Amino acid sequence: MNILWLIVIENMRYRRGSFLNMILVTNASVFVISFVNSVLDGNYWFICEKPGGESLFIIGEWPLYFIGFEMFGILVLGLFYIPMIILRKKGVQFAVR
Numbered sequence: 710m711n712i713l714w715l716i717v718i719e720n721m722r723y724r725r726g727s728f729l730n731m732i733l734v735t736n737a738s739v740f741v742i743s744f745v746n747s748v749l750d751g752n753y754w755f756i757c758e759k760p761g762g763e764s765l766f767i768i769g770e771w772p773l774y775f776i777g778f779e780m781f782g783i784l785v786l787g788l789f790y791i792p793m794i795i796l797r798k799k800g801v802q803f804a805v806r
């Protein structure tokens with residue numbers, strides 16, 4: 710909900726290239742969390758093993774379910790990004806902070 714607040718109320722928008730940057734930073738953070746998991750013997754972000762229970766986005770065994778997580782994340786963030794591309798083409802000015 711925070712992202713909707715920033716877009717609608719604060720009139721803030723993504724910068725050019727931020728979508729690709731978001732994908733790269735998120736995937737790079739998986740390596741950091743992997744290290745934390747190995748030190749703490751944990752399973753943060755479900756990197757080490759598949760979580761229990763049923764979920765629409767957990768398709769396949771470890772590590773194939775990462776593909777579903779990745780596609781869902783890109784889809785959701787892409788849905789927020791598409792209107793901003795359209796508004797930029799129309800020449801709408803955005804607040805840059």
